[in-house]
Amino acid sequence: MALPKLDVTLNRWKGERVVVLGLARQGKALARYLTGEGAMVVMSDLKTSDQLQAVFTELADLELDYELGGHPLELLQGTRALFLSGAVPADLPIALEARARGIPLLNDAQLFLERCPAAVIGITGSAGKTTTASLVYQMACVGSESSDRQAWLGGNIGRPLLDDLKNIKAQDLVVMELSSFQLELMTISPKIAGLLNLTPDHLDRHGSMQAYIDAKAHILSYQDEKSTAVIGSDDPRAWDLRERTRGRVIAFGLKKPWDGDAAFVDGEALVLQLDGQLHLICQIGELTLRGPHNVLNVLAACAMGSAVEIPVEAMSAVARSFRGVPHRLEFVRNTLGADWYNDSIATTPDRALAAVRSFDEPLVLLLGGHDKQLPWETFGQEVLQSVKAIILFGEAVPKLEAVFQKIRGSAATPAMHAAVNLEQAVQTASRIVQAGDIVLLSPGCTSYDEYPNFEVRGERFRDMVRAL
Template sequence: MLEKIRQTVENKKVLVLGLGREGRSSLRMIRKAGGYKELAVADQNPVEVKESGEEKIPVISGTHYMDKELLDSYDIVFKTPGIVLPEKIENYKCQFVSQTGLFISKFRSQIVGITGTKGKSTTSTLLYHVLKENGEDVVLAGNIGIPVFDIAEDITVGEVIVLELSCHQLEYITVSPHIAVLLNLYEEHLDHYGTMAAYVRAKQNIYAWQEKEDLLFCNMEFLPGHEVEGAGPESAGVPCKGEVISAVLIPEGENPSGRGDIEVAGNAVRYRGSGLRIPEQGISLIGQHNYFDIAMVYGICKEFSLTDEQFLKGLRSYQTLPHRLQYLGIKDGIRFYDDSISTIGETTIQALESIKNAGSILIGGMDRGVDYDQLEEYLAGSSVKHIILMEATGKRIYSEIEERYPTLFGSGKLCLVDHLKDAVELAGKLGEEGSACILSPAAASYGIFKNFEERGEVFKKYVFG
């Protein structure tokens, strides 16, 4: 990996843009690789860079840290994912590179890359766990919180690399992993991308650069060559050269009829002649959306020649990640679930579909302009007894329901509060013994909490003290 980095920066003026965890990881590896002409750091906030020997790294901070003139004064810019460039990338003279792009180009043949609006962390960690449990030499990295440069020097020949990939990590890459997984595509991150089309195009880089010998495991609703709802005709224009393995979730009561290479009907999974019943007891993943992710992992594991018994062994010992429809416990006879990871309406619907006898659902957070039509329509027909709305998106959903669904609005189900603490207190007062309370906000946490993890931890503290 060091050789790859050195080839990239050799005799070049190099800037590390953004000095969070990944930026510091990039800086460390660039310095270790050496060969650059100049090296500097740019970040919105004042940051401290440790000196190494006699080398002093200049730090550029403040409101002008991303000025085009500044960036174009460097040959190579290592951009941290999530940083929004002021202009289109083609308007810059400098070359933007990323950890993700360089890492995939180096280890492409060993990588299973997994992306999707929702479910990528569960799918990535489940695949890693099942392979690890069955003796496979495997490592997990990427958007899961482990910068790829942090593991790059320890990768061995033949080791499987499970790589969770966000849209930001995929946005500008020009290389795709040998095995790619696209779980789903929903409206998300429009504050960054502006349009659904731009967001979808970033995600499609998971397979856009694959070769003929590669594999793409893809949700049938989002296959290459098919227009993605809300993204326009251009979303159908990204082909895949690799072999496409389609996956479909069969609606209840319908016959699979060979629609996809992977089919999920209830708890039954079929993949190319192999069949499996997902245990309904003794596993931590519940709900049809999780069954779909399990089926994807099952298909991949079959490509690694695991038997059904080996797969089930790993599935049974896997523990759900925190804040992803996580069962917290019982208080005053009410079951509490933390689904703080939920930032879109579709995941809130999935939570209500998965948890039986839901007494209250807690919805709301930062308003990024996400469309809640589908969620509101679902709530209008839902059996959930109390819909507790909070923060900016809660207020918007409340007013939209008042306008569009007068029957629901007048039913007494809707409750509008200010913050999460108020929502938890109200849920405790309204809850009945044996019912469930679910935090599934369908909105981002930014501006209210540091991240969704903190929101989930605060929710747990409010419930249990």
């Protein structure tokens, strides 16, 4: 059923009763924004009062009601809208009942795009969102140094942009990372939309690959003829969605995708083609980021930057100097003769495979955690032929051992080891590593069997390596 559209006039929430599910970052941002708009806000969370004392302190200056320990359907009585934080599934009983009653399901990203006075570049994809968004933001900062334009970065990257809305001016530029969880609810698209790639992820949440693609496609669905879509042409699923666009399309890929506007690799150079003219960004060898996937991220950022007229000189400067984002092929240190890298963000086989492809050196791969029930066969067929050793760890060990043994058969290489947890995996790596090796944490799984999120897992890995 299509979600009802609400008006986007000022003060539309004044005096209205609204319910916000989830008291994490996005929920807290919604609480601050909606109370500021004069709404009567009820916050609901599955956690108990004892578990949320820090949140109560943080929001103590706001007039809020709380419903804790569950989301009873009675909350919907007299409610104008139901807001979901990013981690809250849209198929909860209360969300389904809200739909049935014609109560709109909304989120912080929807509200922000409705009210933001500045140009917004929205970025989504299965991999590379944060790196690409950070690149575009840095390019915008460098390109605006001599003007009064300010660049803003937020969204799913960890900073809800609703908190900044009152300070954003019409001449500014906003770079906004958007997840499938946010997009599935949205009935508005950014004027500049970046769709990087589409590979299996979050199928436990969306139910099928097609549902996941449909959620991601919302970044394009509500654009108009004056909008711009930047789409990865090397990814067939993403590139097929260009058929849903209404405005300008800029492509990016490792090969020249078409004769239209595009960012691509020409020989050893990254170039932009705009209105038939080629502009040099830099040489591949000048990039500080490793791997073909990061070449694509830089190309995507340049394509998006061109849509808002960021100078090519600014793109070139950032492409040459950008050293990456924590937990994404992050160099930790050299010890025991080897370079150790933290790629804790890799929570799917596809992301882990992209990391493995970034290295030509002998590779000791740390793989494991909580499996998302995604296919591992393609990963195994390539990686078992290319790495020196694999150290499996955590809850996924039995499944990964079975998959890899079936592929490897009686072959003796690569060496396979199993560890109970990440700490034991690091200790195993420290015993088998040799000078000139790369030790790579690129787990291919989530962290939930041992850590609350990939950031904490990456931080712990850093600490363990620095202690060797």
